[in-house]
Amino acid sequence: MFLQLIMSGLSFGSLYALIALAMVIIYKTSEVPNFGQGEMAMISTFVAYTLLVTYQYSYAVSFVGALLFAAVLGVFLEFVFLRRAKDPNVLSLILITLGFEMVLYGLASWKWGADQRDLPFPVSDFDTVSLGPAVVSYLNIATLLITLVLMFFLFLFFKYTKVGIAMKATQQNAMAARINGIRTNRILSITWAMSSLIGAVAGILLAPIATLDPNLMLDPLLKGFSSAVLGGMTTLVGAALGGYILGIIENLFGGYVSLEFKSIVAFGIIVLVLCFKPSGLFARHYVRKV
Amino acid sequence: MDMKRDYYEDIQLLDSKVLWFWFIMLIAALGVFPFLSPNYYIYMANYMAINVIVTVGLNILVGYTGQISLGHAGFFAIGAYGTVLLMSYLHVPFFLALVAAAFIAAFFGFVLGLPALRLEGPYLAIATLGFGMAITQVIGRWQVFGGRMGMEAPPLTLFGVNLETDFQRYFLIIPVTFFMTWAARNLMKTRVGRAFIAIRDSDIAAETMGVNLTLYKTLSFAVSAFYTGIAGGLFAFLLGFINPSTFNFFLSIYFLAFVIVGGIGSIFGSIMGGVVMTFLLLELDKIQEISFLGIGQMLAAFSERWMTLVGLPNIASIIFGLIIILLVVFEPLGLYGFWIRTKIYWKTWPF
Numbered sequence: 001m002f003l004q005l006i007m008s009g010l011s012f013g014s015l016y017a018l019i020a021l022a023m024v025i026i027y028k029t030s031e032v033p034n035f036g037q038g039e040m041a042m043i044s045t046f047v048a049y050t051l052l053v054t055y056q057y058s059y060a061v062s063f064v065g066a067l068l069f070a071a072v073l074g075v076f077l078e079f080v081f082l083r084r085a086k087d088p089n090v091l092s093l094i095l096i097t098l099g100f101e102m103v104l105y106g107l108a109s110w111k112w113g114a115d116q117r118d119l120p121f122p123v124s125d126f127d128t129v130s131l132g133p134a135v136v137s138y139l140n141i142a143t144l145l146i147t148l149v150l151m152f153f154l155f156l157f158f159k160y161t162k163v164g165i166a167m168k169a170t171q172q173n174a175m176a177a178r179i180n181g182i183r184t185n186r187i188l189s190i191t192w193a194m195s196s197l198i199g200a201v202a203g204i205l206l207a208p209i210a211t212l213d214p215n216l217m218l219d220p221l222l223k224g225f226s227s228a229v230l231g232g233m234t235t236l237v238g239a240a241l242g243g244y245i246l247g248i249i250e251n252l253f254g255g256y257v258s259l260e261f262k263s264i265v266a267f268g269i270i271v272l273v274l275c276f277k278p279s280g281l282f283a284r285h286y287v288r289k290v
Numbered sequence: 291m292d293m294k295r296d297y298y299e300d301i302q303l304l305d306s307k308v309l310w311f312w313f314i315m316l317i318a319a320l321g322v323f324p325f326l327s328p329n330y331y332i333y334m335a336n337y338m339a340i341n342v343i344v345t346v347g348l349n350i351l352v353g354y355t356g357q358i359s360l361g362h363a364g365f366f367a368i369g370a371y372g373t374v375l376l377m378s379y380l381h382v383p384f385f386l387a388l389v390a391a392a393f394i395a396a397f398f399g400f401v402l403g404l405p406a407l408r409l410e411g412p413y414l415a416i417a418t419l420g421f422g423m424a425i426t427q428v429i430g431r432w433q434v435f436g437g438r439m440g441m442e443a444p445p446l447t448l449f450g451v452n453l454e455t456d457f458q459r460y461f462l463i464i465p466v467t468f469f470m471t472w473a474a475r476n477l478m479k480t481r482v483g484r485a486f487i488a489i490r491d492s493d494i495a496a497e498t499m500g501v502n503l504t505l506y507k508t509l510s511f512a513v514s515a516f517y518t519g520i521a522g523g524l525f526a527f528l529l530g531f532i533n534p535s536t537f538n539f540f541l542s543i544y545f546l547a548f549v550i551v552g553g554i555g556s557i558f559g560s561i562m563g564g565v566v567m568t569f570l571l572l573e574l575d576k577i578q579e580i581s582f583l584g585i586g587q588m589l590a591a592f593s594e595r596w597m598t599l600v601g602l603p604n605i606a607s608i609i610f611g612l613i614i615i616l617l618v619v620f621e622p623l624g625l626y627g628f629w630i631r632t633k634i635y636w637k638t639w640p641f
Contacts (some may be wrong), residue, residue: 033412084619090411091358092618095550098543099618102611106604113598218539222423229416264427267420271405274417278408 003134005255006248011140013247014147018202019224020231020239021154022195027233028171029191030082032093036100038221040077040196041203042214043104044070046112048204049119049212059122063204067197074196075189082192083185109214119207143205150201151240158236167191219263223250226270232283241282320468324460333456334572336528339467340521342564345548346474346557347517352546353555354478355510356490357406360415361422362545365515367537368395368425369522371435374532378444385448392519399515403508422542430534440533443526453527463524470517475557477513486510490555518545540607544571547614553626562625570613574606 019037026034048066051057057065077100085096125139158164169177170187178184202224203217210216223246231242246266254262273281324332344366351357372391376382382390398421405417429435446453446462453459477483485506488496497503526532544567552563593602621627 027412033415081615081619091352091554092622094358094412094415095546095618096615098546099611099615102540102543102607102614104611106607106609106611109604110593110602110608111598222419222539225416226420229413233412260431261427264424267424270420271417274409274413275405278413280413 001255002252003132005251007131007134007136008140009248009251010244011136011143011247012251013227013244014144015202015206015220015243016224016227016247017240017243018147018150018198018205019220020228020243021151021236022199022202023225023228024233024236024239025191025195025198027228029167029188030078030093031090032082032097033225033228033233034100034195035094035097035221035225036077036104037097037195037199037224038217039101039104039108040070040073041199041221042217043073043108044196044200045119045203045207045212045216046108048200049117049207052120053117066204067200070196070200071193074192074194078189078192083188105214112214114213116211116213119204119212121204121208125208139208146201146205150198154198154236163187163190223263223266226266229280230270230273232280234279234283238280238282242280245281320464324457329456332460333528334569336456336460336463337572338565338568339463340524340528341548341568342561343467343470343521343524344518344545345552345560345564346471347514347521348545349549349552349555349557349560350474350477350486350517351510351514352549353553353560354483354490355486355507356493357507357510358411358415359418359511359514360539360542360546361402361418361420361425362514362518363537363539363541364422364425365395365399365518366522366525366541366545367429367532367534368398368515369519370526370532370537371429371441371522372519373523374441374443374526375434378441384446388520388523391523392516395519395522396512396516399511399513400508402515403511406511407504407507419539419542422537423539426534426537429537436533438534440531443530443532446527459527463528466520466524470520471557471561474517478557482506482509487555544610547610550614551617551624553624553629554622556623556626558629559624559626562629566625567610570609571606574609575603 019041022037022041023034026032026037044066047069048062051062051065052059081096081100082093085092121139123138123142125137128135128137129141130136158168166177166182166187167190169180169182170184174184177187202220206220207216224243227242227246228239229242230246231238231240233239246269249269250262250266253265323335327335344362348359348362351359369388369391372394373384373387376387376390377384402418402421406414409417430438435441446459448462451458453462478486485496485501488499488501489503489506489510493503493507529536548563548567549560550563551567552561553559589602589605617624623630
């Protein structure tokens with residue numbers, strides 16, 4: 001029972017971790033928690049569905065197409081709206097992303113209605129394999145593996161590629177980065193594209209477990225955001241760990257205490273943690289000066 | 291023209307004769323309105339008034355104290371459920387129940403204000419958001435609150451009169467709104483209001499000047515929650531029926547949108563925001579029925595060809611989102627900023 005709960009917690013946790021990573025990547029460069037993240041992923045998942053079911057393309061073509069769409073969507077939102085904001089402060093930036101959320105949610109509900117659909121997926125959710133006492137579906141394993149591989153590549157990207165290092169430079173000090181010849185605007189666009197892409201991966205992995213409708217990402221987004229806050233909005237590793245911690249705790253609570261109040265416990269933990277560590281578990285706390 | 295010569299001029303509520311004139315005109319218009327207009331518009335006016343209370347309350351927190359809240363739907367729900375429960379189980383008279391429920395909301399606001407002392411930006415956003423979600427979930431799951439099915443509002447009796455129609459309720463809701471708005475404008479001219487504004491401009495600087503941050507930040511949350519609680523209590527009777535799905539995350543965003551559209555840090559802006567956005571909200575819901583230039587049919591045909599017909603009312607969400615984005619990008623002060631610029635333009639006209 002315990003191991004079983006841990007395993008499914010890890011599987012959900014990796015989805016939370018992906019969303020948390022997507023949010024942190026944007027937060028670190030643009031200083032804005034992107035509330036539109038979930039709906040961006042949801043729309044991309046719908047694009048995958050349309051390519052796959054309506055136009056009957058193969059899995060590879062549809063998923064790559066959806067990911068490309070996600071990247072373009074991210075760049076579009078950053079370039080058209082966020083960049084135009086004059087004199088932005090935290091509140092107005094948050095509001096702009098909330099605006100994205102509403103627009104995208106409205107568009108998706110208008111285009112696809114409220115019907116619940118199933119996104120076909122090459123890996124089955126019903127075939128299972130026994131790992132000791134725990135029974136795990138192939139889809140859970142695939143989710144976990146894909147997430148870990150993606151994280152590994154992200155790590156390599158930030159450590160060794162030129163663009164990745166330029167991103168880190170922009171995050172630390174945009175002005176100094178510009179002086180050193182980095183086009184920070186372009187870096188911002190790339191950040192949004194990457195983040196949107198990671199979010200879309202989470203959406204496509206989630207859709208086969210859940211049902212595909214415009215509400216698909218509403219709850220996962222909040223959980224992913226909570227994980228990011230739990231780990232610390234400024235560390236990539238912390239955010240990913242936060243996702244796993246949240247996934248496991250939530251599942252254990254659901255299994256042993258109360259299934260009904262499972263989704264509240266996440267927010268309870270967040271508020272408690274923030275009371276003691278206001279910048280999250282794994283981030284250093286900076287004291288602001290006047 | 292706008293020169294203030296002593297302190298008492300500065301704290302006057304209505305500082306010119308022109309303002310007094312328009313103020314009296316407003317009261318007269320509000321008094322005459324329900325006798326002249328069809329029932330649907332009275333319902334709409336009630337709805338607007340309730341949203342104005344929320345907007346004013348949220349503006350105290352967001353606009354004047356500089357905090358952020360994505361959980362005001364939670365306070366709204368506490369107000370609504372509190373009033374209904376107190377009235378139907380304990381048979382408390384309406385006004386007492388309304389105020390008691392609002393104080394319960396204010397207490398929760400105070401509790402939520404405690405973590406807010408250490409949090410800011412996205413951290414505060416997620417804490418308040420979590421609070422709002424938790425309230426909705428608890429209400430939806432607990433049988434005392436009627437569960438998913440919701441609750442029916444008990445009959446509303448006031449001074450021996452049973453308020454059944456929108457017309458009758460108008461004379462309850464509008465005076466309450468009027469009083470609450472008046473009180474907010476008054477509050478902002480007192481020591482407390484100035485402390486709020488000092489915290490917004492820079493909390494650390496305010497603290498060094500002797501403003502008690504713990505007291506005033508939690509107080510701001512409590513006051514804001516109190517306003518929202520009152521509005522929630524009235525809202526329960528406006529609809530006559532409440533269920534948990536009404537008080538979702540989107541409602542909190544809508545409330546924030548009212549504040550932004552009206553104008554951050556302005557009572558007058560809050561009134562404009564509440565009125566205009568409620569109008570849009572109610573009208574966009576039935577966008578298919580617009581016969582003007584055949585827009586309704588065109589949209590329906592377009593939906594049938596490219597989108598889905600069931601999803602058509604979601605245009606409201608799209609338009610709301612666009613309004614928020616465009617306003618924040620191009621006119622950060624909202625309708626109030628627009629009003630100020632128009633006024634200055636006419637005042638200095640030939641130049």
